[in-house]
Amino acid sequence: MPALPEIPTAFLLEFLTKLLKTPSPTGFSEPAIVFTEQTLGEFPNLKMSRTRKGALVVTLPGAKDEGARAATAHVDTLGAMVKEIKSNGRLKLSRIGGYLWNTVEGEGVTVFTSKNRQVRGTILLNKASSHIFGNEVGEAKRDDDSMEVRLDARTNSELETLDLGVNVGDFVVLDPRVETGAGFIRSRHLDDKAGVAVLVAAVKALADAGLKPSHRTTLLISNYEEVGHGAAAGIPDDVEELLVVDMAAVGEGQNSDEFHASLCVKDSGGPYHHGFSQRLRSLADKKNIPYKVDIYPHYGSDGEAWWNAGGDAAVALIGPGVDASHNYERTHTEALVATTKWVLAWMLGE
Numbered sequence: 001m002p003a004l005p006e007i008p009t010a011f012l013l014e015f016l017t018k019l020l021k022t023p024s025p026t027g028f029s030e031p032a033i034v035f036t037e038q039t040l041g042e043f044p045n046l047k048m049s050r051t052r053k054g055a056l057v058v059t060l061p062g063a064k065d066e067g068a069r070a071a072t073a074h075v076d077t078l079g080a081m082v083k084e085i086k087s088n089g090r091l092k093l094s095r096i097g098g099y100l101w102n103t104v105e106g107e108g109v110t111v112f113t114s115k116n117r118q119v120r121g122t123i124l125l126n127k128a129s130s131h132i133f134g135n136e137v138g139e140a141k142r143d144d145d146s147m148e149v150r151l152d153a154r155t156n157s158e159l160e161t162l163d164l165g166v167n168v169g170d171f172v173v174l175d176p177r178v179e180t181g182a183g184f185i186r187s188r189h190l191d192d193k194a195g196v197a198v199l200v201a202a203v204k205a206l207a208d209a210g211l212k213p214s215h216r217t218t219l220l221i222s223n224y225e226e227v228g229h230g231a232a233a234g235i236p237d238d239v240e241e242l243l244v245v246d247m248a249a250v251g252e253g254q255n256s257d258e259f260h261a262s263l264c265v266k267d268s269g270g271p272y273h274h275g276f277s278q279r280l281r282s283l284a285d286k287k288n289i290p291y292k293v294d295i296y297p298h299y300g301s302d303g304e305a306w307w308n309a310g311g312d313a314a315v316a317l318i319g320p321g322v323d324a325s326h327n328y329e330r331t332h333t334e335a336l337v338a339t340t341k342w343v344l345a346w347m348l349g350e
């Protein structure tokens with residue numbers, strides 16, 4: 001294997017920041033898919049296409065066409081849809097993806113109406129003011145009925161909200177609140193825009209160095225992962241390995257942290273492919289890539305979505321450590337660089 005090419009860290013961070021700011025809740029991820037497609041369009045020798053459900057498929061020719069491989073990361077994120085317009089003009093939401101209400105309380109949102117209008121607002125408890133409700137504000141259970149969106153518009157009735165163009169089924173996008181400093185990236189939706197940025201940075205690293213993967217490699221930028229069926233379609237039938245790049249769960253009891261890449265050997269869907277995982281460990285050892293091995297207790301991935309859909313190849317999962325996942329997340333540049341090196345070591349390895 002040649003020496004690993006230089007990691008384009010500044011490019012990775014700039015792409016990631018822009019991607020984080022591009023709305024893409026599951027079902028409404030087209031803007032983020034287009035941005036990724038345009039960025040990859042700058043690099044030579046890639047073949048790009050879409051699946052019929054809208055995911056992006058990128059094929060890198062390899063030194064060999066046989067022994068084909070694939071990698072995937074997902075661009076879709078948590079979000080919500082308008083479930084109901086209340087008689088006071090505020091909105092009830094239906095959540096997209098697995099998160100708890102307290103993790104988005106107080107968050108700014110944009111409602112994308114079907115008439116292409118955008119209306120800003122905030123997710124609040126329906127009894128939000130402690131001057132009025134006292135201890136109830138702390139004690140009330142956060143659920144679909146007690147949480148609402150207060151729109152930044154003059155409305156006190158269902159009719160006035162309908163007049164804004166807001167309706168049932170409109171997508172509601174959570175503010176990502178991206179902030180970088182001291183090497184950290186703090187934002188919602190690092191799951192899994194960090195993984196997409198890693199794959200895009202790996203493509204750039206290869207292009208800059210004039211290298212190609214050792215085998216034909218297909219990248220699937222998936223768009224329905226958070227609801228469980230992202231990579232069920234879009235992986236070529238002949239691949240022998242699928243590398244899933246998705247966030248590592250950081251927290252009490254976990255090995256993973258924000259400064260390493262992690263290899264997940266087991267999650268809620270059971271163990272990943274042992275032989276493939278072992279090879280990834282030995283590649284990381286050879287290339288001095290800082291990594292941890294971990295098990296994620298409440299976690300599923302697009303690798304399992306593909307296996308469940310009948311995918312027949314070895315599947316392994318790596319990714320950067322993300323603190324407070326499905327909440328206000330954070331990772332560090334070191335984890336992103338380590339994961340990109342690992343992807344490159346795998347792409348260039350036999």
Ligand SMILES: [Zn+2]
Pocket residue numbers: 074191192225246247
């Ligand atoms: Zn994810």
